[in-house]
Amino acid sequence: LGSSALTPVKMDFCGNIKKIEQKYKINPEQFLTLQSMVLNEVENNQHTHSDSATSALLWLKRSLEFIAEFLKECCSGCMDMGVCAGNAYSRTLKNYHGWVVRGIFSVAVRALPYRETFINHLSVGDTTDIDTSSNHFEEALLLHIKIFLLHLCRVIDVISNFYIGHSLDSSDRV
Numbered sequence: 699l700g701s702s703a704l705t706p707v708k709m710d711f712c713g714n715i716k717k718i719e720q721k722y723k724i725n726p727e728q729f730l731t732l733q734s735m736v737l738n739e740v741e742n743n744q745h746t747h748s749d750s751a752t753s754a755l756l757w758l759k760r761s762l763e764f765i766a767e768f769l770k771e772c773c774s775g776c777m778d779m780g781v782c783a784g785n786a787y788s789r790t791l792k793n794y795h796g797w798v799v800r801g802i803f804s805v806a807v808r809a810l811p812y813r814e815t816f817i818n819h820l821s822v823g824d825t826t827d828i829d830t831s832s833n834h835f836e837e838a839l840l841l842h843i844k845i846f847l848l849h850l851c852r853v854i855d856v857i858s859n860f861y862i863g864h865s866l867d868s869s870d871r872v
Contacts, residue, residue: 706802711761717754733860745866752866759857764790766850772816773840773847779810796871 721739722729729735736752739745745752767786776782787803795803811819817836820843861867 707806711758714754714758714761717749718751718758721751721754732857736860736864736866740864740866755857756861756866756868759854759861760791760794762850762854766847766854769843769847772813773843777813779813779816780807783807783810793869794871799872 718732718735721735728738732751732755736745736755739747739750739752744750747753764786767789768782771782771785772779776785784807787807791803792800810816817839820839821835858867
């Protein structure tokens, strides 16, 4: 979104992806699914390590839950990106963050762009011939976001149910 204040969030997200990729590279034939990777760590009592794929996937899931809630807020008609992010954060990540991380998030929220800039960032490709400020463009984009959310929420549900089913969902704070 073009904000350097969101760099820590992006770094955390990418760091979790990298941990999962590194685990996968150890044995691609064995780790055909994320579930097989996590179960391997559980069997080897590695799942509680801070650098485990199990921990990384849990935090990645939580981040995806935040993104989903944020996009739902944006689709609800709320024009203030800070309010959208704050509401999404309260429903998702806040319960897992201590006061230091909550403070970092609070600063990052203040650096979010205006809704119009956000919408323009979501458009794909060359938009020089498109009036991105038109209601039609925003309505079409929001419809695409809603379709994306249906699929994203399915993925989140699969991961959530797996973690709950294997008693891996932790409420520890960072």
